[in-house]
């Protein structure tokens with residue numbers, strides 16, 4: 001039967017030292033292993049990972065990644081690459097926080113205008129399918145007929161103003177939903193949206 005060293009399973013998730021001991025206690029309690037066993041069957045790995053994710057919130061030491069007071073799982077400090085919030089990436093941390101803020105505000109529809117193909121791709125990747133995300137790019141026909149319905153559809157709209165974007169487009173993108181983001185990073189956009197959500201939530 002295929003199996004894996006339990007230490008390997010734990011270190012893949014960032015459980016080291018004392019954290020690994022706590023994780024082992026949890027796996028024993030859940031009947032997924034028992035004291036003295038060093039390997040775990042491959043078929044059990046997914047269940048074990050799920051049990052550990054459900055029991056612990058793995059966070060790095062950045063203040064933005066510390067678990068919220070509402071968190072019910074046991075906090076466990078790990079290296080940044082295993083942090084559930086940032087995974088070692090500032091973009092991911094900022095987008096995760098934006099997603100939480102949007103959820104709290106009851107919003108799911110974000111329109112983004114401008115940005116480079118690279119930053120748009122990164123934003124899309126980080127949001128995955130947890131957000132309804134649409135873009136106005138330089139390929140969008142810059143007129144009211146095309147842009148106004150997108151703005152109407154959105155609950156919040158952010159313009160990356162430092163990137164190439166037609167004047168005709170920005171002329172349509174006006175009103176209380178619209179945010180202007182002057183820095184061209186994913187972090188800047190995510191933080192601006194998050195701030196806007198905090199106002200309504």
Ligand SMILES: [Zn+2]
Pocket residue numbers: 059060061062065080083084085086087088093
């Ligand atoms: Zn982190």
